[in-house]
Amino acid sequence: MPETDDELMQRFQKGDADAFNCIVRRHQKPLINFIARFTGDRDNAEDLAQDTFIRIFKAANRYKPGRAQFKTWMYFIARNLCKNEIRNRGRRDRYRVDNVITNAQTSNGNEDQIDLIATAPADASFQPEVAIERKELRRATQNAIAELPEKYRFPLILRDIQGFSYEEISKILELPNGTTKSRINRARLMLKDKLKPFMELL
Amino acid sequence: MNCLQTKGYFSAHLEDTLDNQTLKQFESHIAECASCQKEYDRFQASVKATQQLPEIEPSPDFVPLLWQRISDERTKIIPLWQRLSDLFNIPKWAIGGVLILVLACAGTLFYYDDIFNTEPQPDNRINLTDNISTEKNINTTSDQIRSNIIDQFFPQSFPRNIGGSDMFDTNSNQPMQQQYILKRVSYTTPTLAGGL
Numbered sequence: 001m002p003e004t005d006d007e008l009m010q011r012f013q014k015g016d017a018d019a020f021n022c023i024v025r026r027h028q029k030p031l032i033n034f035i036a037r038f039t040g041d042r043d044n045a046e047d048l049a050q051d052t053f054i055r056i057f058k059a060a061n062r063y064k065p066g067r068a069q070f071k072t073w074m075y076f077i078a079r080n081l082c083k084n085e086i087r088n089r090g091r092r093d094r095y096r097v098d099n100v101i102t103n104a105q106t107s108n109g110n111e112d113q114i115d116l117i118a119t120a121p122a123d124a125s126f127q128p129e130v131a132i133e134r135k136e137l138r139r140a141t142q143n144a145i146a147e148l149p150e151k152y153r154f155p156l157i158l159r160d161i162q163g164f165s166y167e168e169i170s171k172i173l174e175l176p177n178g179t180t181k182s183r184i185n186r187a188r189l190m191l192k193d194k195l196k197p198f199m200e201l202l
Numbered sequence: 203m204n205c206l207q208t209k210g211y212f213s214a215h216l217e218d219t220l221d222n223q224t225l226k227q228f229e230s231h232i233a234e235c236a237s238c239q240k241e242y243d244r245f246q247a248s249v250k251a252t253q254q255l256p257e258i259e260p261s262p263d264f265v266p267l268l269w270q271r272i273s274d275e276r277t278k279i280i281p282l283w284q285r286l287s288d289l290f291n292i293p294k295w296a297i298g299g300v301l302i303l304v305l306a307c308a309g310t311l312f313y314y315d316d317i318f319n320t321e322p323q324p325d326n327r328i329n330l331t332d333n334i335s336t337e338k339n340i341n342t343t344s345d346q347i348r349s350n351i352i353d354q355f356f357p358q359s360f361p362r363n364i365g366g367s368d369m370f371d372t373n374s375n376q377p378m379q380q381q382y383i384l385k386r387v388s389y390t391t392p393t394l395a396g397g398l
Binding site: 025182 | 209213241245247248249252253255256257258259260261264265267271272275
């Protein structure tokens with residue numbers, strides 16, 4: 001049975017660096033996804049994710065297992081770093097959503113090309129138009145998320161992409177449960193309106 | 203339930219968290235209202251599109267780079283307050299507050315150091331009634347000291363009685379204070395320009 005985050009943190013507090021390594025490997029992917037979806041910049045997302053882990057590394061002695069869930073604490077730190085990043089970044093490149101798509105393609109070995117190549121031989125009913133439409137829909141969705149106001153973007157990403165519960169989101173964002181629920185519903189309604197031109201693709 | 207209220211329950215219905223009564227009202231409205239039904243379908247589709255966004259894979263050198271950065275951070279020169287903060291596990295603002303308090307106390311002690319000095323101090327104040335009987339005596343003594351200083355440092359051409367009563371032209375229309383200022387300027391300024 002895998003160790004919980006709290007157990008790993010306790011080991012790390014006793015000086016076991018491997019435990020910290022386990023934590024990093026366990027959470028790196030969702031954390032990078034969260035930051036990338038929020039900031040709209042994949043390269044920077046890795047830097048910010050590393051910043052988050054460095055903060056955790058430095059503040060590990062202050063962490064009290066059981067008092068707060070490790071994941072909540074980690075996303076709380078990441079959220080603050082994202083907010084600082086957005087604040088520091090100029091308005092010019094605030095929503096560099098294209099970067100996410102472009103970098104995701106390059107770093108993942110051109111994801112959409114792989115889609116096309118991998119699907120073609122196996123699937124006789126493969127239609128290139130469908131793949132292109134899918135790509136367009138992904139781009140539109142990412143753009144729509146990036147255009148949401150910050151206070152709606154955070155809960156939406158945490159709920160629909162990261163899969164957190166409302167209670168966890170409330171803790172991360174320091175909001176009452178009711179506010180979290182209404183913001184998520186509002187964010188989804190806004191997203192629906194933004195994706196209206198792409199309804200045929202949905 | 204109207205259309206606006208129905209939209210407010212979209213997420214709750216999608217996540218199946220509505221209570222029975224609200225669920226009945228919601229579903230009866232959706233069944234009757236074509237517009238809301240369409241909106242709800244689009245709502246579900248957009249949520250699905252968000253949930254199906256592809257995951258971004260971390261680059262393979264993410265972890266090695268992280269350890270490199272941690273190593274760099276550890277060798278970096280850490281300021282004293284940061285070290286104290288880490289050592290005693292207290293926030294930085296508390297250390298800052300303590301430092302300000304210590305500096306304020308030290309400044310107060312330095313400035314009012316005689317407050318805590320309990321030894322009796324000699325009374326250097328001049329008792330005007332005992333030592334100097336009249337104001338004229340003070341003026342005379344003061345004029346004499348000035349004259350001695352001028353003799354020591356300046357040539358003989360310098361007026362003997364600066365600030366004394368003979369410096370001022372009693373027939374002048376200018377007030378005495380203004381004359382004094384003018385005289386002082388005329389005596390002191392030329393020294394800067396090359397002598398009296």
